[in-house]
Amino acid sequence: MRLMGIALRDATRGDFKDLCRIYEKPYCGLETAGKFVELCLDHYFWKLVEVDGKIVGGLIWFPRESPKLGWAEILDIWIDEHCRRRGLGFKLLTEVIKDIESHFLSYGHKAKCVILFTSEKNIPARRLYEKAGFKKIGYGGYIAEDGTKELLYSLNFQ
Numbered sequence: 001m002r003l004m005g006i007a008l009r010d011a012t013r014g015d016f017k018d019l020c021r022i023y024e025k026p027y028c029g030l031e032t033a034g035k036f037v038e039l040c041l042d043h044y045f046w047k048l049v050e051v052d053g054k055i056v057g058g059l060i061w062f063p064r065e066s067p068k069l070g071w072a073e074i075l076d077i078w079i080d081e082h083c084r085r086r087g088l089g090f091k092l093l094t095e096v097i098k099d100i101e102s103h104f105l106s107y108g109h110k111a112k113c114v115i116l117f118t119s120e121k122n123i124p125a126r127r128l129y130e131k132a133g134f135k136k137i138g139y140g141g142y143i144a145e146d147g148t149k150e151l152l153y154s155l156n157f158q
Contacts, residue, residue, distance in 0.1 A: 004052060006088070008095050011046035011058065018055050044075065045103070047096050049088050056080040057088055059096050061114075063103060070112030070157075072100045077116075077125070084124070093132050097155065111157050120149040129153050 011019065016037060023033035040046055040060050049057035057079035064071040074096070079089045097114065104111040117140045118125045126136075133155050140150035 005050075006091075007050045008092060009048055009050065011041060011048050013041060015048065015055065016041065019058075022055065022058075040075075045096075045099065047092060047099065049079065049083075049092050051083060051088075056083045057092055059092050061096060061100065063100075064115075067104055067107035068109050070104050070109050072103075072111065072114045074114060074116035089128050090131060093128065097132065101157070113157065114155040116153050117150045118153065120151050126151070126153075129155075 016034075019037045019041075020030055020033045023036055024030050027033040027036050044060050044062045046058060046060045048055050057077075059077040060075040061072055062075065064073050077089065077093065079092070100114055101111045114134075116129065116134070118129065130136075134153040135155075136151050137154045138152045140152045
């Protein structure tokens with residue numbers, strides 16, 4: 001399937017219902033998904049990928065602590081299964097890295113580090129992060145329901 005009409009944009013309140021449906025399964029219902037989506041729309045930065053006007057991916061991030069520290073964390077990144085292996089995840093991730101740099105510059109500071117956690121078993125995600133310059137720096141415990149180790153990745157700016 002060839003993807004046409006690809007757009008990256010910031011999430012808005014108008015996306016609430018679509019995002020709730022997307023997060024309904026991982027958050028075990030619409031009510032819990034709605035609380036998560038509302039929290040993210042109110043407090044985090046959320047970039048979406050659209051193909052022909054349909055949301056097919058997203059990335060949620062937030063600055064950590066004071067802007068002068070220059071730290072950010074990626075909370076979630078996903079691309080619909082039928083749209084994977086077409087460069088959308090890399091395009092989304094690299095665009096958000098630019099957004100993070102711009103965010104800190106708007107406060108008069110430089111971005112210094114972006115961190116994220118991912119499952120040790122999520123090889124495609126790990127390859128994506130490493131392609132974008134992230135390095136595995138440690139373990140974040142056993143957060144997944146199946147007991148899989150969570151890996152900590154970091155992208156350090158020079």
